[in-house]
Amino acid sequence: xxxxxxxxxxxxxxxxxxxxxxxxxxxxxxxxxxxETDLTISVNGxxxxxxxxxxxxxxxxxxxxxxxINADRIAFAHAYGKDATTExxxxxxxxxxxxxxxxxxxxxxxxxxxxxxxxNDRLTSWRVPSNDFDATHKVTLxxxxxxxxxxxxxxxxxxxxxxxxxxxxxxxxxxPPANSAAVTLIATPGSVYxxxxxxxxxxxxxxxxxxxxxxxxxxxxxxxRPAGMTASSFExxxxxxxxxxxxxxxxxxxxxxxxxxHVFPEHAAAGLWSTPTDLANLLLxxxxxxxxxxxxxxxxxxMRKMLTQQNGGPYGLGAAVAGDGSALVLMKRGxxxxxxxxxxxxxxxxxxxxxxxxxxxGSKLADALLARAAAVYDWPPLPPMAD
Numbered sequence: 001x002x003x004x005x006x007x008x009x010x011x012x013x014x015x016x017x018x019x020x021x022x023x024x025x026x027x028x029x030x031x032x033x034x035x036e037t038d039l040t041i042s043v044n045g046x047x048x049x050x051x052x053x054x055x056x057x058x059x060x061x062x063x064x065x066x067x068x069i070n071a072d073r074i075a076f077a078h079a080y081g082k083d084a085t086t087e088x089x090x091x092x093x094x095x096x097x098x099x100x101x102x103x104x105x106x107x108x109x110x111x112x113x114x115x116x117x118x119x120n121d122r123l124t125s126w127r128v129p130s131n132d133f134d135a136t137h138k139v140t141l142x143x144x145x146x147x148x149x150x151x152x153x154x155x156x157x158x159x160x161x162x163x164x165x166x167x168x169x170x171x172x173x174x175x176p177p178a179n180s181a182a183v184t185l186i187a188t189p190g191s192v193y194x195x196x197x198x199x200x201x202x203x204x205x206x207x208x209x210x211x212x213x214x215x216x217x218x219x220x221x222x223x224x225r226p227a228g229m230t231a232s233s234f235e236x237x238x239x240x241x242x243x244x245x246x247x248x249x250x251x252x253x254x255x256x257x258x259x260x261x262h263v264f265p266e267h268a269a270a271g272l273w274s275t276p277t278d279l280a281n282l283l284l285x286x287x288x289x290x291x292x293x294x295x296x297x298x299x300x301x302x303m304r305k306m307l308t309q310q311n312g313g314p315y316g317l318g319a320a321v322a323g324d325g326s327a328l329v330l331m332k333r334g335x336x337x338x339x340x341x342x343x344x345x346x347x348x349x350x351x352x353x354x355x356x357x358x359x360x361x362g363s364k365l366a367d368a369l370l371a372r373a374a375a376v377y378d379w380p381p382l383p384p385m386a387d
Contacts, residue, residue: 029070032078034376039368055368056081060254061359063247065090066369067276069283070377072350077277088247089231089273090356091261093334094155094387095341096234096272097200099282101145101318103222104203105302108141112210115142119202124209126172128202133185141206143189144199145317146310152186153198156270158262158337161237165265168208171201193313195387197269204268215267226296227285229278236271237263246273247358249338254359257338270336276354283345283352286330290347307347319343320386327380333387335363342366342385351379 036052043058050058063081065088067074077086092099107113113122118138120127128139133150143149157179159165164177174182183198204215211218216234224232233242238261248260264270288294289303298306306317307330314320319332326348334341340362345352353373355366367385374382 029075030376032076035066035068035369035372036080039365039372041364041368052080052369055365059359059361059364060250060252061357061361061365062250062254063088064355064357064362064365064369065276066356067280067354068373068377069280069287069345069350069352072284072287074277074280074284077280083247086275086277087231087245089242089245089275090247090341090358091249091264091270091334091336091339092232092272092274092279092356093270093336093339093341094197095274095279095332095334095343096268096270097197098318098330098332098343099219099223099272099279100200100203100207100268101306102282102286102297103219104141104145104207105298105306105317106222107207107210109298109302113141113206116140119144119206122210123202123206126169126205129182129184131185133188137189137191139185139189139202141203142310142317144196144203146313146315147193147195147199148190148311148313148315149196149199149202150185150187150189150191150194151183151196151199151202152194153181153183153201154195155197155335156180156264156266158264158266158270160262161259163263165237165263168201168205168265171266172198172205190311193311193315197266200269201266204266207268216271219267223282223297224278227278228281229274232272232274232278234267234271235273236265236267238273242273249336250359251338252360261339262337264336270334274356276356279343279354279356280352283330283343283354287345287347287350287352291350314386322383322386323380329380329383331383331386333363333366333385335387340366342370344370346379349379351377 063084065079067077166178170178172183219234249257292300330345341356343354
C-alpha cells in the first residue's frame with residue numbers, strides 16, 4: 001500500500017474529521033421497530049402502555065398495515081397480526097372521500113365541472129331537491145367536498161354480501177333497497193360544517209354525469225393509475241380476483257363479519273379497497289404538487305386550494321386540514337363496518353403515515369400509532385385527530 005506524502009497527511013486527517021462530524025450530525029430514520037413499542041391505548045376505560053403486538057391482542061384487532069413517509073419517499077411499509085402482509089387490501093372507508101375529491105378536482109381542471117357552480121346545473125341523472133335552505137345559496141362542489149354543502153346523511157352501513165344492492169339513485173333518494181335516508185338539504189349551503197357522506201354521493205353522481213363513465217372506471221383513469229395505486233379499486237362488489245387479496249372485516253370483539261365484509265355501493269363516500277402503500281403513493285403526489293414539484297395529478301394552485309380550509313370549516317377539499325407553514329397537516333379518518341383507517345400528511349416536511357386495520361376497534365390503534373410516530377419522527381405537534 002502506498003503511503004501518503006507527509007505534506008498531505010494533515011489534509012487527510014482534516015477531511016476524515018469532517019466526514020465523521022457530518023456522519024454524526026446526520027439523523028438516522030428509525031425503522032419499523034421504533035413504533036412497535038410504548039403505545040398508549042385505552043381498554044375498557046383503562047389506559048395502558050403496550051407493545052404493538054399487545055395492542056392487537058388487547059383490542060381484538062386481527063391485523064394492521066402501515067406505511068411511513070419520510071423525506072418524500074415511502075421509508076417503510078409493514079404489516080402485523082393474523083395473515084398480515086403489506087400486499088393485503090383493506091376497505092379504505094372514508095379515506096375514499098379524499099381520493100374521490102382529487103378525481104373531482106381533476107375534472108374541474110379539465111373544465112368538465114366547476115367548483116362554484118350550482119351542481120343542479122350539471123346533474124342529469126338526479127337533482128338535489130330544493131327547499132327553503134337553498135333559496136339564496138345553491139349547493140356547489142366546493143361545499144360538498146368541504147362538508148359545508150348543507151347536505152345530510154353522515155355515513156353508510158353498507159350491505160351484507162348477497163343482499164340486494166341499491167343503485168346510486170336509490171341511495172340518493174333513500175328508496176329500497178337502500179338502507180339509508182334520502183340525501184337532502186339540512187342547512188343553508190356554505191353556512192356551516194356538517195360531516196356528510198351523502199354529499200359525496202352527490203359528487204359521485206356529478207362526476208359520472210359529467211364524464212359519462214361509471215365511477216370505478218373513471219377513478220382508475222383519473223387517480224388510481226396515475227398515482228401508482230396498482231392494488232386499489234373502487235369496484236363494489238369487489239371482483240373475485242381482488243377478493244383473494246382482501247382481509248376480512250371484524251367487529252369489536254374480534255368476530256369476522258358474515259360474508260367477510262359489507263358491500264358499499266356508495267363508492268365516493270366509502271367504496272375504495274386499497275393498501276397503505278398505495279395511499280402513501282397518493283400522498284407523495286399530493287405533497288409534491290403542493291410544493292410545486294409535480295403536476296401528475298393536479299396543479300400546485302389546485303392542490304394548495306385543496307389543503308386550505310373552506311367556508312370557515314375544518315375541511316379543505318376532501319379532508320381536514322390544520323396548521324400552517326411546516327406544521328400544515330392533512331388528516332382523514334376512515335370507518336366502515338369492520339374496518340378503520342387513518343392517513344396524515346405534512347406536505348411541507350414530506351412526512352406522513354397511513355394506517356389500515358380490519359377491526360371496529362381500529363381507530364384506537366391508529367391514534368396510538370400516529371402519536372408514537374409523531375414522537376419518534378419529530379413531527380410538529382399533532383392537532384386533534386379530525387375525521
